[in-house]
Amino acid sequence: MLHTVNKSPFDNSTLQTCLKFARRGSAVLLIEDGVYAAARDTAVSKQVQEALKSVSIYALKPDVEARGMQNRVMDGVRLVDYGGFVDLVVEHNAVQSWL
Amino acid sequence: MPIELNGQTIETDEEGYLANRTDWNEDIAKEMARLDSCDLGENHWEVINFLREYYEQYQIAPAVRVLTKAIGKKLGAEKGNSKYLYELYPYGPAKQACKYAGLPKPTGCV
Amino acid sequence: MSEENAGGVAKKFLYVNRKAPYGTIYALESLEVVLIGAAFEQDVSLAFLGDGVYQLTKGQDTKSLEVKNFSPTYRALEDYDVTKLYVEEGALQARGLSESDLVVPVEVVSAQRMAEIMEGQDVILSF
Numbered sequence: 001m002l003h004t005v006n007k008s009p010f011d012n013s014t015l016q017t018c019l020k021f022a023r024r025g026s027a028v029l030l031i032e033d034g035v036y037a038a039a040r041d042t043a044v045s046k047q048v049q050e051a052l053k054s055v056s057i058y059a060l061k062p063d064v065e066a067r068g069m070q071n072r073v074m075d076g077v078r079l080v081d082y083g084g085f086v087d088l089v090v091e092h093n094a095v096q097s098w099l
Numbered sequence: 100m101p102i103e104l105n106g107q108t109i110e111t112d113e114e115g116y117l118a119n120r121t122d123w124n125e126d127i128a129k130e131m132a133r134l135d136s137c138d139l140g141e142n143h144w145e146v147i148n149f150l151r152e153y154y155e156q157y158q159i160a161p162a163v164r165v166l167t168k169a170i171g172k173k174l175g176a177e178k179g180n181s182k183y184l185y186e187l188y189p190y191g192p193a194k195q196a197c198k199y200a201g202l203p204k205p206t207g208c209v
Numbered sequence: 210m211s212e213e214n215a216g217g218v219a220k221k222f223l224y225v226n227r228k229a230p231y232g233t234i235y236a237l238e239s240l241e242v243v244l245i246g247a248a249f250e251q252d253v254s255l256a257f258l259g260d261g262v263y264q265l266t267k268g269q270d271t272k273s274l275e276v277k278n279f280s281p282t283y284r285a286l287e288d289y290d291v292t293k294l295y296v297e298e299g300a301l302q303a304r305g306l307s308e309s310d311l312v313v314p315v316e317v318v319s320a321q322r323m324a325e326i327m328e329g330q331d332v333i334l335s336f
Binding site: 006007008010011032033036039040041042043045061062063065066067068069070071072081 | 228267269273278280304
């Protein structure tokens, strides 16, 4: 399963909810304001690091760059471009868009 | 009304501002001015270039009050006043010069 | 409003910014209202709380997103005589940010001080 999260983790509980239901081996793609969860040294970075032990986490590069977060992405979170987004969708059996 | 120039059609909005800022070049500015019966001299260009630099730096076309003050800071008090700028651009220095500079209508102008 | 000003009555306006810049339109709308409102020559302050602090981060690059990067416009606020920018300290800390990560000079204040600033206003516009 591929999960996408498009809300800021500081403004909304979408990321927490997603991580609660994301099973081991699934993928989480952070898009739009969701990419703020990929930053180091924040109030949610520990939680994201913990999640990285069981799920793959990606962040959409154009959204990361637009928000000036390109130099703050934590180790373990992988950046993908739009092509990579499509690849992730194709690789997984289903997509859950957490809104 | 689109502008016809050298066999090309350049799109504008209903008030004559460029639809695509990247279409701009000096010939378009001259043509826009010609259509307003305005002959662009060195002093006109100084304002146009100032506006283009301002947009490049801040991503906005400044309101007339801000333009006047900023011109004064950069080019001196004899140019940073309404009288001087309105003589150059009788339709309103910010509005008219922004149009020739290929910028959107200044934020705050109705 | 300019007639009121002629009588010397400038009101204290506070714009409260709580949203990140590109996910929603609030941040850009707020900035445009501030720029337009500046013509009325009131006593304007801007507050950045929560995700609102992300509006001011350095390094924003929207080329791939194909939307306008409006972060440079905050640096023009000074030309519009808008110089009082308050940022909540806790909001920066929670996001791993510091004052040097922001595109404009701001005053970093505690939540308590921010509450006092809000209390002292005539008009508050929240985005």
